[in-house]
Amino acid sequence: MMHVTSEDFIERSKRAIDDKQLQTGLLIFGKIFPLLREATAAKLPEFEELRDAARDIKIHTLQNLGTYLEAFEARVTEAGGRVHWARTADEANSIVERLCTEANAKNIIKSKSMVTEELELNDHLIGKGFNVVETDLGEYIIQLRKEKPFHIVGPAMHLTAGQVSDTFYEAHKPLGRTEKVEDKAKLVEEARIVLRERFKNADVGITGANFLVAETGQITLITNEGNADLSATLPKKHIVVTGIEKIVPTLDYLSVFLRILARSATGQETSNYVSLYSGPRRDRDADGPETFDIVLVDNGRTDMLGSPVEDMLRCIRCGACLNGCPVFTTVGGQTYGSVYSGPMGAVWTPALASVSNAAKLPNASSFCGKCEEVCPVRIPLPSMMRHWREKEFEAHLTPAGQRWGLGIWAWLGKRPALYRAATNLAGIGLRLLSRPRRHMRMVTRLPFVGGGWTQSRDLAAPTEPTFLSQYKEGRRR
Amino acid sequence: MSTQASDARNAIFAKINAVDASRNTADPAAVKARLETPPPQPLPAISTPDPAIRADTFVTKAIELGCTLADCANMEAVPQAVADYLKSQNINLRVALPADADLSTLGWPDAGITITTDMQKSALDGITSVTRARAGVAETGAVAVSSSSAYPVSLGLLPDRHIMVLRTNEVVGGYEDVWKIARAERDNQGMTRALIFVGGPSRTADIEATLVMGAHGPRAVHIILVA
Numbered sequence: 001m002m003h004v005t006s007e008d009f010i011e012r013s014k015r016a017i018d019d020k021q022l023q024t025g026l027l028i029f030g031k032i033f034p035l036l037r038e039a040t041a042a043k044l045p046e047f048e049e050l051r052d053a054a055r056d057i058k059i060h061t062l063q064n065l066g067t068y069l070e071a072f073e074a075r076v077t078e079a080g081g082r083v084h085w086a087r088t089a090d091e092a093n094s095i096v097e098r099l100c101t102e103a104n105a106k107n108i109i110k111s112k113s114m115v116t117e118e119l120e121l122n123d124h125l126i127g128k129g130f131n132v133v134e135t136d137l138g139e140y141i142i143q144l145r146k147e148k149p150f151h152i153v154g155p156a157m158h159l160t161a162g163q164v165s166d167t168f169y170e171a172h173k174p175l176g177r178t179e180k181v182e183d184k185a186k187l188v189e190e191a192r193i194v195l196r197e198r199f200k201n202a203d204v205g206i207t208g209a210n211f212l213v214a215e216t217g218q219i220t221l222i223t224n225e226g227n228a229d230l231s232a233t234l235p236k237k238h239i240v241v242t243g244i245e246k247i248v249p250t251l252d253y254l255s256v257f258l259r260i261l262a263r264s265a266t267g268q269e270t271s272n273y274v275s276l277y278s279g280p281r282r283d284r285d286a287d288g289p290e291t292f293d294i295v296l297v298d299n300g301r302t303d304m305l306g307s308p309v310e311d312m313l314r315c316i317r318c319g320a321c322l323n324g325c326p327v328f329t330t331v332g333g334q335t336y337g338s339v340y341s342g343p344m345g346a347v348w349t350p351a352l353a354s355v356s357n358a359a360k361l362p363n364a365s366s367f368c369g370k371c372e373e374v375c376p377v378r379i380p381l382p383s384m385m386r387h388w389r390e391k392e393f394e395a396h397l398t399p400a401g402q403r404w405g406l407g408i409w410a411w412l413g414k415r416p417a418l419y420r421a422a423t424n425l426a427g428i429g430l431r432l433l434s435r436p437r438r439h440m441r442m443v444t445r446l447p448f449v450g451g452g453w454t455q456s457r458d459l460a461a462p463t464e465p466t467f468l469s470q471y472k473e474g475r476r477r
Numbered sequence: 478m479s480t481q482a483s484d485a486r487n488a489i490f491a492k493i494n495a496v497d498a499s500r501n502t503a504d505p506a507a508v509k510a511r512l513e514t515p516p517p518q519p520l521p522a523i524s525t526p527d528p529a530i531r532a533d534t535f536v537t538k539a540i541e542l543g544c545t546l547a548d549c550a551n552m553e554a555v556p557q558a559v560a561d562y563l564k565s566q567n568i569n570l571r572v573a574l575p576a577d578a579d580l581s582t583l584g585w586p587d588a589g590i591t592i593t594t595d596m597q598k599s600a601l602d603g604i605t606s607v608t609r610a611r612a613g614v615a616e617t618g619a620v621a622v623s624s625s626s627a628y629p630v631s632l633g634l635l636p637d638r639h640i641m642v643l644r645t646n647e648v649v650g651g652y653e654d655v656w657k658i659a660r661a662e663r664d665n666q667g668m669t670r671a672l673i674f675v676g677g678p679s680r681t682a683d684i685e686a687t688l689v690m691g692a693h694g695p696r697a698v699h700i701i702l703v704a
Contacts, residue, residue, distance in 0.1 A: 028686045046521040053519050063502040066493040071512055079667040085486040137692060138683035156683055164684055188681060188689040195693065196635075200598045215512050216668045226634055226679040226694030233630045233671070234598060244489065249508070250515035251659070255652040259521065266682075270617040272542070273694075274674040276659075278667055286575060286596060286629035288670050298489050306496035 002089065002118050002299070002352040005337035009360035012335040022332055025158040029151060029322065030329030036267020037320060037374065044263065053256045055378045058314035061247060062305065068214040068247045069296070075217025079279030081292035092297045093124040096206065096239055099293055100130055103237050105203035109195075111221070111228035112136035113208025114152055114317055115297055116241050117339040118352065121206075132206075133198045135227040137191055144171045150333045152340065153265050153319040158332055161187060195227075205231035205289070209242040210316070211257060212294075215250035218276040219294065222261065226273050238280070238289040244296050245313040257316060264376040265318040300352040308387045312347045314377040321371035321381060327364045336361060343371035343381040350388045359397045362388035401449060420468065427462045434461035517653075524616045524651025531615045532702070535648045538618025539700060542677030543690065546700045552579065555642055556588035558701050559607055562640065563590075566697075573606045573636060577627035580609060580642065601635035608632055610643040612658060613700070616651040617676060620700060623659070624671035633675060639695040641675070644703045 016022055041047045061068055073083045084099075086092035100108060108130050110116065122132045122143070134143040138156035142149060144167050149155035156164070161184050168190055169180045175194060181187055207228050209219040219240050221228035232238050248254050262268040281288030304310055322328045322342030333341035338349040338358065346361040362385040371381040392398055398406075412419045434441035441461040446454045453459055497503040526534050536546055549558045563570050571591045574580055585592050593600065608628055612621040620641050624630050633639050649655060659672055679694030690696055 025685075032686070044521055044523070046519060049519050050521065057518075063497075063500075064504060064508045066490055066497060067503065067505045067508040069490075069493075071508075075667055078665075079670075084482065085489055087485045087488055091481070091485055135693065136683070137681045141683070154683065154686070157686060159684075161685055184684045184687045185689050187684055188692060192691065192693060196602065199693075215515060216663075218668055218672070224679070225681050225692035227692070229630065229671075229673060230634050230693055233634065249511055251656040252515045252518045252653060255524075255656070256518050258652060269538075270542075270619055270674070270676050272676040272678070272680055274619065274676070276668070276672040277670060279670055282666055282670055284626050285624050285670055286626050287631050288624060296489075298492075302489060302492035302496070305493065306499060 002338070002349070003120060004349055004353045004357050006349060006353075006358045006360050008337060009335060009364060012337070013331045013364075016331040016335045021160060022158050025150070026329050026332055028157060029154070033267060033319075033323040034374070037264060037323070038267075040263045040267045040269055043269075044259070047260070047263070050256055050260050051376050051378060054260055054316075054376060055314065057248060057253050057256060058377055061249060062245070062310060062313055065244065065247070065305065068249060069244060071214040072212055072217055072247055075214070076279070076292075076294060077217075079217050079292070080282070081217070081279045081294060084293060084295045086295055086297045086299070089119040089297075089299050092119050092241060092295050092299065093121055095295050096121060096241060097125060097128055097130075099237070099239055100125065100204050103203060103291070105237065106131060107198070107202045108132045108204045108206060109198055109202040109231050109235065110134050110139075110206045111208070111223065111231040112139045112155070113206070113241060114149075114339060115208050115243050116206065117149060118299065119241070119297065121241065133195070133202075135195050135199070135231060136223070136225060137188065140191060140195065141167060144168075148334055148339060151319060151322055152317055152333075152342075152344075153322075158334070199230050199234050202231075202235040204237040204239060205233075205235040206239045206241060207231050209240050209246055209294075210261070211254055212242065212247045213249075213251060213254055213276070214247055216276075216278060218278040220254065221275045221277065222258075222271045222273065224266075224268075224272045229273055229275050232275070232277050233288055236290045238277070238292050240292075240294040241297065242294070243301055244298055245301050245315075260376040261316055261318055264320040264374065304351050307351075309347055309351050309384050311379050312344070312351065312384060314379055315344055315348070316377060317344075318376055320374040320376065321379075324370040324374045326366060326368060326370070331364075336364075343385070344379075347379075347381060347384045347388065350391070355388060355391045355395055356397055359388070359392040362386075362392070405449075424466070427464075427466065430459070430461045431464070520651065520653065521616075524653065526615050526650055531650060532613075532645050532648045535613045535615040535618060536702070538615065539613070539620070539677070540618070542618045543680070544618070544620075544677045544698045544700055546702055549701050549703045552642075552703055553583065555580070555607075555701055555703065556583050556585045556590055559640055560588040560590055562699055562701075563605065566638075568605065568638070571604065572640070573601060573604050573632060575606075575608055575627050575629055575632055577609055579627070580607060596629050596632065598631065598635065601631060602637075604636045605638040605640060606632045606636040607640045607642065610641040610647065610700070612655050613643050613648040613702075614651065614655060614674065615648055617674070619674040619676040620698075621655045621658075622673050622675060623662075623669045625669065630671045630673070633673065634694045636695055637691075638697045638699065639675070640699045640701060642701045642703060
């Protein structure tokens, strides 16, 4: 089960909204990334058609998951690799630990992987005495700061160069680097120098996988930095940790995803390194790892299969739904208390943790629908959040006041005459409480529980005559 | 396989099979046919450019990715083109070459270039490497390379500058053309270990979304296009 701290979502949201620096960081995701995405998508006339194809491929693959996984396993074995299966995070972490121990490894380098964040693999390995260093620049920064990712694509984008400078200064002092640099290019250079040594001294490289190709047994790694390629090439052991849902049938199907992933994620036409790896170094190869192991993780995914949230397994982790979400772009990823944030996190987290631990997240949505609109594989995110809200209600996790209020509303709703009388009465009451404001009447202070609404905004009083009375009079436009 | 391992595998497949049985949508025979003869998928027009403009499209796209390019009349003229590039960048005329007959037989000393064939990790920092490319992809501007005795993957990752030698007739349209090449080279151990599309210099925007070149890999990618 995934470890989450989502119960504190509302408290953390309040702090996030008041955090001016965080709000500046969020502008990048809320304003710039959606514009870049739209611009690159507009340059590809077949973009919508490719999204349809991607959705259909994922649906087909999930309906035939067993056959594709078996084919993938056979191809990996043929290439000299090994496939390991893990039901839970504990099993996955133990397998990786055992592989590292068998290799007498000490130093481990990692490239960015959300699945290993989900498993909390680093904590496990560090607890067993291994040195584990993240190599994606953003992940490296948050690892040094002991934070969780801010965004699945830009894990450290909430920090200023000044904060990164402080972090590097403290972390790199023991390595003999005494100069404090502030310039962004110099900070990248400092990380390059420090991590280059880590790469060269690493015994094991751990990567995730963006896709698994059943036809060929290849894993796909997509980065801009090239750190995944270094992790997959320099150490004598390469371990891939990923979810069983990452599989696609063939290379021709893979290209559909390659054409939509970077465009949806960062507005790039392609990422700078798109790489396919299969098996360990062959006799003919000039370099590469001696062993190639893939840990395929379930950790709740087979429970989603055949359930109302199965469509979530189509997710390719591009982050477009986060960038489009008015809630994510107001509170940021760390507020969610789960490594998966935004709309995709609001659906994944209850599935992988539990409804009781993550009930706040599916409620953190205005159901504006932007997430579904931008999702490259057209996941119906709002309707799945609604599913979790229903589960929450069924499990009596909704606050008493809300349940009581909804109960009264439902009771009234079943009695139309009474419902109309009650709403008419409420309309009269609201107009009595309201004051003229420009061209309309606004209620600035509601009594009782309604005070919660008018604390931070005014409520427009309903106008007369009501819609129903006009409808009866036949005043249709 | 240990007990844990076979238990885990069996349990995962049992759950998948139970879902399949409940909805009857799985079709193993159709899947096997698909894997043997992969059906084509929707292709965007950019992946099948007119051969007349294919090379030009590749050049434009490669420049957009931050590559520099130079034309070269024939393979024999490559060492001089490399020397010209290094001089223009004010960099010493010393390059790392893999064991690739296409390149090692060329007249490097005549162009004033010193060759190193030391492929140790420690020897590759800060240097310039010259390698052959497998294909240029017009759709994206990326260059495909694949692991072999003639292509150590680290030679495209550790040096500060990576120069790739690509023949104009090796420029293809889209990803699918590279899949054809890769499938043709399949042997009893399957696909080549590494197939990488290099889309320009290594970069990051992880600090304040500011793009900085030279994150972990080469700071500069130069393509020599041989007619």
